[in-house]
Amino acid sequence: MDRRMDELNSVKPAEAENNSTQTSRDINKKRDNYLSWKDYFMAIAFLAAKRSKDPCTQVGACIINKDKKIVGIGYNGMPTGCSDDEFPWNKGKVAGHDTKHLYVCHAEMNAILNKNAADVKNCTMYVALFPCNECAKIIIQSGIREVVYMSDKRSHKVETKAAKKMFDSAGIIYWQYTPQNPQIVIDFKEIDWDNMTQLPPSPVKQNENI
Numbered sequence: 001m002d003r004r005m006d007e008l009n010s011v012k013p014a015e016a017e018n019n020s021t022q023t024s025r026d027i028n029k030k031r032d033n034y035l036s037w038k039d040y041f042m043a044i045a046f047l048a049a050k051r052s053k054d055p056c057t058q059v060g061a062c063i064i065n066k067d068k069k070i071v072g073i074g075y076n077g078m079p080t081g082c083s084d085d086e087f088p089w090n091k092g093k094v095a096g097h098d099t100k101h102l103y104v105c106h107a108e109m110n111a112i113l114n115k116n117a118a119d120v121k122n123c124t125m126y127v128a129l130f131p132c133n134e135c136a137k138i139i140i141q142s143g144i145r146e147v148v149y150m151s152d153k154r155s156h157k158v159e160t161k162a163a164k165k166m167f168d169s170a171g172i173i174y175w176q177y178t179p180q181n182p183q184i185v186i187d188f189k190e191i192d193w194d195n196m197t198q199l200p201p202s203p204v205k206q207n208e209n210i
C-alpha cells in the first residue's frame, strides 16, 4: 500500500534542505538548508540504531504523532536486566544453539513500549528496516497508522510478506523513504568551542567599552 509515497516524499522548494556547508549566510534571513521533518525523524531512527549492540543488524525506530512530536524512540537490544555482556549476540544457525533471536527486543517494540504519551494511536513510525511479522502485530495493535521505512532488504522473507499482508488488511499505510539529504553529518570536531564560529556574531553593544 505505497499509495501515499509520492505525495509524502515530494519536496516543496521552500522545505528543500541539503546538508551542504553554507558558504555565505545572511543573518537577517531564514536558513534554507535546514533539515526537513522527514529526514529529521528518519535520522533520529538511525541515530537510535547506533545504540544497538547487535554486531550484524542495528535497527532504530522513531514514533511521531500528528503534531510532529516524538512520542517514542527505540532500538534493538536485550531486555532490561538481561546483560548485553552475558546474553548471546550470535545468529545461532545451528539447531538448539543459544541465539540472540530468543532474547533481543526489536526496535519497533521498544519504541512503542518507550512511549512518552498515553498511547501511539494514529501515529507514524519511522524505522530503519521494514518490520518483521511480530513487530507488525504490535504496530497494528498499538494503533499506529503509518510506517515509513528505509531498508526492505528482507522483502523476500516470509516474515516480511506476512507483515505486509497484515498491514494491508489492517489499512496501515507503509512506504519506503528516500532521504532528501544523501548524508547528514554531525561532527563535534567542527565546533570551535573557544571562538563559537558556528554561531552568528553577537551584536556589539553600544558604548560597550565606555
Ligand SMILES: O=c1ccn([C@H]2C[C@H](O)[C@@H](COP(=O)(O)O)O2)c(=O)[nH]1
Residues within 6 Å of the ligand: 054, 056, 057, 058, 059, 075, 076, 077, 091, 100, 104, 105, 106, 107, 108, 129, 130, 131, 132, 135
Ligand atoms: O523488524 C525487526 C527485525 C529485526 N530486528 C533486530 C533483531 C536483531 O537484533 C537484528 C536482526 O539480526 P540478524 O543477525 O540480521 O538476523 O535486528 C529489529 O529490531 N526489528
